Amino acid sequence: MxxxxxxxxxxxAPDHALKLWLTTVxxxxxxxxxxxxxxxxxxxxxxxxxxxxxxxxxxxxxGLQTLDLVQPLPDGRWLLVDSRAPFSIIDGTxxxxxxxxxxxxxxxxxCLGDAIDHVFASAGGSIWTGYWDEATTGExxxxxxxxxxxxxxSGQLEGEWSYDAPSDGxxxxxxxxxxxxGERAVACVEAYLPASDxxxxxxxxxxxxxxxxxxxxxxxxxxxxxxxDEIAILGSADDDVLVTLGRLGDSEVVVSGTTRLDVDPDTLxxxxxxxxxxxxxxxxxxxTLTLADLQADRTAVAG
Numbered sequence: 001m002x003x004x005x006x007x008x009x010x011x012x013a014p015d016h017a018l019k020l021w022l023t024t025v026x027x028x029x030x031x032x033x034x035x036x037x038x039x040x041x042x043x044x045x046x047x048x049x050x051x052x053x054x055x056x057x058x059x060x061x062x063g064l065q066t067l068d069l070v071q072p073l074p075d076g077r078w079l080l081v082d083s084r085a086p087f088s089i090i091d092g093t094x095x096x097x098x099x100x101x102x103x104x105x106x107x108x109x110x111c112l113g114d115a116i117d118h119v120f121a122s123a124g125g126s127i128w129t130g131y132w133d134e135a136t137t138g139e140x141x142x143x144x145x146x147x148x149x150x151x152x153x154s155g156q157l158e159g160e161w162s163y164d165a166p167s168d169g170x171x172x173x174x175x176x177x178x179x180x181x182g183e184r185a186v187a188c189v190e191a192y193l194p195a196s197d198x199x200x201x202x203x204x205x206x207x208x209x210x211x212x213x214x215x216x217x218x219x220x221x222x223x224x225x226x227x228x229d230e231i232a233i234l235g236s237a238d239d240d241v242l243v244t245l246g247r248l249g250d251s252e253v254v255v256s257g258t259t260r261l262d263v264d265p266d267t268l269x270x271x272x273x274x275x276x277x278x279x280x281x282x283x284x285x286x287x288t289l290t291l292a293d294l295q296a297d298r299t300a301v302a303g
Contacts, residue, residue, distance in 0.1 A: 003294050
């Protein structure tokens with residue numbers, strides 16, 4: 001069986017826009033986008049659920065080498081992020097996170113670490129970053145910021161929490177997928193298990209400053225949806241449209257079934273997991289699939 005996304009809207013292009021740069025989804029579960037504008041300006045746009053622009057911020061050069069990730073914050077500010085934070089003896093560590101006011105003024109910048117794969121802001125104003133293995137195995141100052149694989153920041157870009165290895169000594173190699181279920185973070189990670197000297201998939205749930213590790217999951221997943229104890233893990237090492245459905249048991253992920261995404265991955269420009277909803281973008285076209293949609297189309301696991 002397969003699950004077909006629901007077409008939601010085509011995002012309105014601002015007047016005089018040159019190019020659609022990035023698309024994402026904010027804490028309000030509505031789309032947001034970055035547009036390239038004339039004279040080197042960047043326009044940050046939030047949208048309503050019909051695809052119409054609800055507010056915009058125009059800013060000049062961000063000071064970033066590359067703009068890879070963006071999040072609208074609940075108070076009207078924006079967070080712009082370069083996934084890389086190069087280090088040099090002359091310049092030190094690059095500050096690869098920039099806060100921009102709704103007026104377009106630059107408020108602050110900070111090094112959020114190197115090798116950032118995921119950035120999410122919560123409705124309460126917390127900011128979460130997940131990292132790939134160049135951070136978790138690196139030794140430069142920027143890489144060490146993300147060495148835990150998963151970090152929470154305040155709305156002022158001050159470090160608040162980072163993952164700490166559990167009693168079995170395992171540690172995150174890659175934060176493959178990340179979502180926010182309210183203020184709770186749910187991550188699907190590749191973990192190194194020292195007792196067996198191998199890597200395995202784990203699901204990590206962070207509620208406040210307390211985390212729980214669940215054995216199981218899917219290696220090299222690219223997305224995760226969560227609502228309470230119900231989860232969907234999207235993709236795998238060799239199957240981009242596989243969906244593995246299950247729930248969080250006492251200490252492991254209990255798989256209940258599978259389905260498939262009825263999409264062509266090659267046409268997608270962005271895939272964003274927010275709570276129980278998968279948001280898909282093909283350029284300016286926005287569609288969604290919910291955890292309930294995927295569960296309705298699942299094939300149950302025997303036994």
